Amino acid sequence: xxxxxxxxxxxxxxxxxxxxxxxxxxxxxxxxxxxxxxxxxxxxxxxxxxxxxxxxxxxxxxxxxxxxxxxxxxxxxxxxxxxxxxxxxxxxxxxxxxxxxxxxxxxxxxxxxxxxxxxxxxxxxxxxxxxxxxxxxxxxxxxxxxxxxxxxxxxxxxxxxxxxxxxxxxxxxxxxxxxxxxxxxxxxxxxxxxxxxxxxxxxxxxxxxxxxxxxxxxxxxxxxxxxxxxxxxxxxxxxxxxxxxxxxxxxxxxxxxxxxxxxxxxxxxxxxxxxxxxxxxxxxxxxxxxxxxxxxxxxxxxxx
Amino acid sequence: xxxxxxxxxxxxxxxxxxxxxxxxxxxxxxxxxxxxxxxxxxxxxxxxxxxxxxxxxxxxxxxxxxxxxxxxxxxxxxxxxxxxxxxxxxxxxxxxxxxxxxxxxxxxxxxxxxxxxxxxxxxxxxxxxxxxxxxxxxxxxxxxxxxxxxxxxx
Numbered sequence: 001x002x003x004x005x006x007x008x009x010x011x012x013x014x015x016x017x018x019x020x021x022x023x024x025x026x027x028x029x030x031x032x033x034x035x036x037x038x039x040x041x042x043x044x045x046x047x048x049x050x051x052x053x054x055x056x057x058x059x060x061x062x063x064x065x066x067x068x069x070x071x072x073x074x075x076x077x078x079x080x081x082x083x084x085x086x087x088x089x090x091x092x093x094x095x096x097x098x099x100x101x102x103x104x105x106x107x108x109x110x111x112x113x114x115x116x117x118x119x120x121x122x123x124x125x126x127x128x129x130x131x132x133x134x135x136x137x138x139x140x141x142x143x144x145x146x147x148x149x150x151x152x153x154x155x156x157x158x159x160x161x162x163x164x165x166x167x168x169x170x171x172x173x174x175x176x177x178x179x180x181x182x183x184x185x186x187x188x189x190x191x192x193x194x195x196x197x198x199x200x201x202x203x204x205x206x207x208x209x210x211x212x213x214x215x216x217x218x219x220x221x222x223x224x225x226x227x228x229x230x231x232x233x234x235x236x237x238x239x240x241x242x243x244x245x246x247x248x249x250x251x252x253x254x255x256x257x258x259x260x261x262x263x264x265x266x267x268x269x270x271x272x273x274x275x276x277x278x279x280x281x282x283x284x285x286x287x288x289x290x291x292x293x294x295x296x297x298x299x300x301x302x303x304x
Numbered sequence: 305x306x307x308x309x310x311x312x313x314x315x316x317x318x319x320x321x322x323x324x325x326x327x328x329x330x331x332x333x334x335x336x337x338x339x340x341x342x343x344x345x346x347x348x349x350x351x352x353x354x355x356x357x358x359x360x361x362x363x364x365x366x367x368x369x370x371x372x373x374x375x376x377x378x379x380x381x382x383x384x385x386x387x388x389x390x391x392x393x394x395x396x397x398x399x400x401x402x403x404x405x406x407x408x409x410x411x412x413x414x415x416x417x418x419x420x421x422x423x424x425x426x427x428x429x430x431x432x433x434x435x436x437x438x439x440x441x442x443x444x445x446x447x448x449x450x451x452x453x454x455x456x457x458x
Contacts, residue, residue, distance in 0.1 A: 106445025
């Protein structure tokens with residue numbers, strides 16, 4: 001990687017991604033190793049996120065490292081008005097690595113600029129969440145046996161969903177074909193479509209979520225349509241039940257199809273899908289552990 | 305006679321210094337602010353709404369004994385991209401040049417994303433100019449893209 005911190009998926013080349021995923025596969029085979037012995041990781045969660053924090057802390061613990069940190073900024077000196085810079089510099093004195101989540105966008109990039117130790121961005125507002133993207137890529141590669149040449153259908157909130165935008169950037173190295181399924185109000189922004197155009201990646205936009213699209217798909221990436229994104233609540237009521245995946249929609253789907261979701265889900269995947277072997281969103285979250293072990297070793301320059 | 309009158313200068317001539325010409329009238333005071341003219345002790349003439357063949361009305365700033373470095377003057381490229389700088393020595397225009405939008409703008413523009421770290425932390429903003437023709441810039445931190453018409457000068 002260009003920098004020793006992981007702030008954004010854009011900074012990862014194809015080789016970086018493949019190396020991290022390869023190392024993650026090694027951690028899946030053997031997750032308990034003492035690669036971080038004697039090292040301290042700080043988890044600074046200025047905004048709470050239980051799933052992400054536990055996954056990172058489990059990763060550090062399984063590598064034999066120790067964790068310091070906080071999970072709620074209200075108990076820290078940032079609530080007294082301390083700047084982010086001072087907090088980062090202070091923690092840099094104590095730890096070998098900072099894993100941080102912040103509600104402000106760009107916080108991780110700024111922290112990486114001022115910090116003397118590596119920063120892993122565990123989410124900065126609506127901006128970036130690169131470990132989520134890498135675990136999505138890991139899940140795709142693991143279930144499909146490859147990353148190249150897949151058909152990926154992304155459903156739901158394509159306008160505001162940061163995981164979706166990062167997924168497109170991360171997959172863009174691997175010649176995918178995309179289907180974007182969303183209501184008009186939540187269509188894929190031009191920026192992502194321009195990227196696909198520039199790289200000659202074929203994509204089709206749909207407003208109807210049909211079996212016909214599912215049957216052509218290798219990876220079905222579902223996201224939540226959030227009520228608060230709509231200015232017109234009537235429009236929300238109209239579309240909220242249109243982008244729901246039910247088990248009977250999967251009967252003609254490909255054998256290798258897998259369903260991913262960054263979680264939490266609300267009602268966009270019906271519960272009758274859970275028992276279908278093509279449902280992969282729970283295992284997907286488990287892959288986060290191995291991927292994060294690989295990311296931690298990557299930024300610390302540890303060969304795993 | 306009429307021709308001679310047209311040639312008459314609208315502002316007193318400068319012996320040595322810089323004349324900034326063709327400033328859009330509405331941007332004149334912003335240009336003055338960005339160049340930090342209020343901190344200078346040089347003789348400065350500021351004129352606005354002069355007749356211009358090219359642009360109808362224009363603003364002009366003349367600063368005696370001041371020659372700008374390119375970085376210094378490029379600060380105004382965002383709000384007045386078509387101004388012309390005349391370097392004057394001994395009452396003669398010895399150089400005419402245009403401003404150039406730099407690749408990076410540091411501490412000049414306010415990010416219009418209220419959730420951007422730069423609006424919540426004492427730090428300079430940094431923007432990459434991603435399209436020089438259109439004047440589109442992108443915040444280095446929150447990655448928000450800002451179109452020229454929405455740019456807020458700090």
